Amino acid sequence: MGESCNGHSNGHSNGHSNGYSNGTGVTHVAAHPVQDQSAASPYQSVQDYISNVRRYKIIESTLREGEQFVGAFFNTETKIKIARALDSFGVDYIELTNPCSSPASFEDCKAIASLGLKAKILTHVRCHMDDAKRAVEAGVDGVDLVIGTSSFLRQYSHGKSMEMITKTALEVIAYLRRSVGPQPIHDWRQINCQNVEVRFSSEDSFRSDLVDLLALYKAVDNAGVDRVGIADTVGGATPRMVYDLVRTLRGVVKCDIECHFHNDTGCAVANSHTALEAGSTHIDTSVLGIGERNGITSLGAFVARMVVTAPEYTQSKYNLTELKALETLVAEAVEINIPFNNCVTGFCAFTHKAGIHAKAILANPSTYEIIDPKIFGLTRYISIASRITGWNAVKSRADQLGLTMTDDEVKEVTAKIKQMADIRPLAIDDTDSILRSFYIKKSYRTMTHEYGRFYHQGLWLCTRSELSEFIEELEEAISRARTGLEQPTSTKEWEDIMAIIEGLDDLRCKALREEGKMIQREEREERLKREKRGKR
Ligand SMILES: CC(=O)SCCNC(=O)CCNC(=O)[C@H](O)C(C)(C)COP(=O)(O)OP(=O)(O)OC[C@H]1O[C@@H](n2cnc3c(N)ncnc32)[C@H](O)[C@@H]1OP(=O)(O)O
Ligand SMILES: O=C(O)CCC(=O)C(=O)O
Incomplete structure (x- = not known):
């Protein structure tokens, strides 16, 4: 699977805002070098003595x-x-x-x-x-x-x-x-x-x-x-x-x-x-x-x-990376939009939609691209907001959003996206919302479980190293809960997560206090030992 980019997605591709982009449900994927096509590409025409394709x-x-x-x-x-x-x-x-x-x-x-x-x-x-x-x-x-x-x-x-x-x-x-x-x-x-x-x-x-x-x-x-x-x-x-x-x-x-x-x-x-x-x-x-x-x-x-x-x-x-700016300059001068299907710079020129395409593109963009958008300073995108989306594309989006999910979970949420996409066209925000809501529910279950465990584990059985480990785990749990907080889907979920964070934070404070006391105790014992040795 190709590396995905963690940048946030706003549904725009190749920088156009021509009225289509907000509703397209696209997400960009990291530039991925097109396989070298120089040696064997059937698209490079035969160079005979008369041809000027390589010196035009x-x-x-x-x-x-x-x-x-x-x-x-x-x-x-x-x-x-x-x-x-x-x-x-x-x-x-x-x-x-x-x-x-x-x-x-x-x-x-x-x-x-x-x-x-x-x-x-x-x-x-x-x-x-x-x-x-x-x-x-x-x-x-x-x-x-x-x-x-x-x-x-x-x-x-x-x-x-x-x-x-x-x-x-x-x-x-x-x-x-x-x-x-x-x-x-x-x-x-x-x-x-x-x-x-x-x-x-x-x-x-x-x-x-x-x-x-x-x-x-x-x-x-x-x-x-x-x-x-x-x-x-x-x-x-x-x-x-x-x-x-x-x-x-x-x-x-x-x-x-x-x-x-x-x-x-x-x-x-x-x-x-x-x-x-x-x-x-x-x-x-x-x-x-x-x-x-x-x-x-x-x-x-x-x-x-x-x-x-x-x-x-x-x-x-x-200087191919200047093409977009050049076309924009002229388009503005003559008051036209760059056509949606324009070669290279059309807003969907490097956007892949069908699940089969998206999976292969994530693995190697050359499978469905003759030109690497990077050559023109542009980015490829994957549309994940339709009934023809596949789980591989959804997984890549989840990775971009920093939502850790198992393959089975991604397949489950893909089914939900398709259900919704059967009813109406989706925008990227819709699919993101479905993904986040799914993720938060899952995280909420885990957090509730963790909270209970921490609470009942208590602080009294600990050695100092057990306590440090416990504090570390608490900190991770708080950070996971905060990720959920950044992506709430409803006030109720937001409040629940806040309550969990407060509870965990409370435990963490207690644990830190306990740890502080332990340290003081250890220092005092150490001092006493030293004093005893000195008297002898
Ligand atoms: C296929 C193409 O795109 S060719 C390039 C087209 N480019 C242009 O037309 C440039 C912009 N054009 C203009 O500014 C004007 O048409 C001008 C200045 C060239 C001429 O303007 P006017 O003198 O008012 O003539 P008008 O445009 O009405 O007609 C074209 C004239 O050029 C003549 N003409 C056309 N092609 C040629 C040519 N290759 N060689 C000589 N004369 C020509 C025509 O016979 C006609 O002459 P006329 O005045 O005797 O009728
Ligand atoms: O000068 C040329 O070669 C072309 C002129 C032109 O614009 C045309 O014939 O369409």
């Missing part, structure tokens, strides 16, 4: 894509707070809203670019000369160019043909290159000595013509971009589609490949992982996945996935 980079777009979330409004101060928190978490890039969006967007871009963060600061702009110029003025480390390439976007968004897109893209890329320093035209990559990165991305890549798309990517790659991007703008791609497209593109361009997945059909994290397996190098995320419509790959869910796939890389590169 995160382009964090809460301050760009996230600002497209309907509820988002970030003032400058909040943007800076979020940027600093992302930087501290360890993301490689922070992407900001187009500085053309508004005067404040431009100023915020400039302010964040001058913070001196470790993360590179990017801004996301239309593949258009005016936007590119403004991006450079904002002083960012890199510019993410984007333009729609699907027939939908060509017709209904910007109205450009593929030829026009290619022409504009090459002009803008050339401009960005010029704007960042001297041009050793023979080798575009050396221009990077100015530390400005250029990425070119197609919007709606999966609904774009593959031949056109690859030709465009080849052209911009030759023009010297640092990355090309693929975007599943409407969130319709499946992992297999992602694998095919990224794998094909990997064979066409030399530069890095960034991927951006919307979550309309719930595939964003899976698609991100698959993209890395297929040769993508950079993944776009946002905190809690916020973005246009229902958003994109969530940073937290993505690192949860990657800590399983690539534990050493992910844990050494990112």
Whole structure:
């Protein structure tokens, strides 16, 4: 049985107070190292020559894509707070809203670019000369160019043909290159000595013509971009589609490949992982996945996935224990709750309920956990307040509360908990109360019995060592009775226990007085003996 924690339980898990936690009847158990999964875990994907799962980079777009979330409004101060928190978490890039969006967007871009963060600061702009110029003025480390390439976007968004897109893209890329320093035209990559990165991305890549798309990517790659991007703008791609497209593109361009997945059909994290397996190098995320419509790959869910796939890389590169605070910061900024079923930080993400699960979790958490909550600075919990609770879980709770019980007693009290849980949902306080009441009744019986024994044992038959032993036993009994007193379930029980304590205390005083007298007697006898010896 795993070690249990003596901390008190308040029914909250992972620090959330979103209205569910008070009634969940959960209790936390001590962190228990997950069995080493590094060697044999089937969840770590095969590392072939093309896969980047063990060297991926995160382009964090809460301050760009996230600002497209309907509820988002970030003032400058909040943007800076979020940027600093992302930087501290360890993301490689922070992407900001187009500085053309508004005067404040431009100023915020400039302010964040001058913070001196470790993360590179990017801004996301239309593949258009005016936007590119403004991006450079904002002083960012890199510019993410984007333009729609699907027939939908060509017709209904910007109205450009593929030829026009290619022409504009090459002009803008050339401009960005010029704007960042001297041009050793023979080798575009050396221009990077100015530390400005250029990425070119197609919007709606999966609904774009593959031949056109690859030709465009080849052209911009030759023009010297640092990355090309693929975007599943409407969130319709499946992992297999992602694998095919990224794998094909990997064979066409030399530069890095960034991927951006919307979550309309719930595939964003899976698609991100698959993209890395297929040769993508950079993944776009946002905190809690916020973005246009229902958003994109969530940073937290993505690192949860990657800590399983690539534990050493992910844990050494990112400060995972900061995830909760980061998500809380963003959740508060956009006035949402962290969803109950959020990966890692959802309030029940590490809460185990069914008796079979709880027993095994107490013995070894790896039996029902793929991630050790400790990696994220969090705690696992066991719910012990339902009809599907088992005695092993109840025993662990009794241990936490410091209530010593035999297995048979725990089984008896488990039956009582189930009886009550069949009638109505229980909170942790209910089960604790059942446990305590059971314990007090048992202790009361024992105490009454002990009291009688002590009382009748009396003080007159004792030697001094018997008396000391008797006092020790009394003190233990008083302390046990006090434990009962801390957990009374009714006034009557409280009064009974008080009476017992007073009785025991009285006996203890008498015994101490007796002991004192004995000591004095012994000392007097000793003195007399010494005096007698002296006279002789
Ligand atoms: C899928 C994505 O998330 S892509 C990124 C989306 N991000 C944003 O839209 C950033 C926030 N947007 C904004 O602040 C504004 O839309 C701005 C400043 C970019 C443009 O604002 P406006 O000039 O008022 O235009 P509006 O938003 O109505 O329409 C978009 C314009 O961009 C054009 N456009 C769209 N994509 C591109 C592109 N990749 N390259 C060039 N032009 C483009 C459209 O044709 C349209 O131009 P129009 O004025 O000739 O009609
Ligand atoms: O720039 C990109 O790669 C992605 C743009 C975007 O937000 C999208 O297409 O959904």
